[in-house]
Amino acid sequence: MVTNDINTITPIENPLTNMTCSSEVLKINKCTDETKSESQPFKMPRAPPHVYSCFVVNCTNEPIDCILKYNGRPGEDKFDEVANVTIPGNTEHYFPRQLFQPDLPESYCKWVKIITHIQVKKANDHILEVNYPFEHVHCPIRNWEFHVNNEGEILSKPPTRVVNVLKYENLDRYEC
Known part of the structure; x- marks a missing residue:
């Protein structure tokens, strides 16, 4: 069970893995995932200047x-x-x-x-x-x-x- 109180951290249980983690950990992971996707757009690498024949x-x-x-x-x-x-x-x-x-x-x-x-x-x-x-x-x-x-x-x-x-x-x- 999760409470709305900011000062209270209660564990959340994952029924699939039987593991628990705190809601703060979930918030941190979500925040870092969003930051990664906003960092820089993908740039295609430049083709190498190879001469084959x-x-x-x-x-x-x-x-x-x-x-x-x-x-x-x-x-x-x-x-x-x-x-x-x-x-x-x-x-x-x-x-x-x-x-x-x-x-x-x-x-x-x-x-x-x-x-x-x-x-x-x-x-x-x-x-x-x-x-x-x-x-x-x-x-x-x-x-x-x-x-x-x-x-x-x-x-x-x-x-x-x-x-x-x-x-x-x-x-x-x-x-x-």
Whole structure:
């Protein structure tokens, strides 16, 4: 039984659990629940600036050696992968999206590796590098472009053209 007298606290019995608690405890719990819901509205977290696949475009006349690093699961390096390619002058190379399944056989979930590092060695032995997060990338994206120019820079650019799919091998891995 609960009384209306503020100074008197009488226990309330819960018939389902056979437990008792005071009316003051109930008032406190109700108050804190209301405070939690009024604190701040939910904000959707920002999407990560991941690059899943890319083109490295050699805008120079000389061949370049390109090393690209894919990272798998955060905090583990056993799923990381490094691709090493020589790109002739005034051509490009496509680095496709890489998938992996870390928890086989318990889970058949596939994860996507993210591109985290690009290193280019030019013909004059000058080394250029860009690292994650890449400039101008604001959300997860595929087919991003990195242009290596004569001024000694790697420019991070959004996809600028419709891609000729017939130009690339492994068309089942290529994504439009």
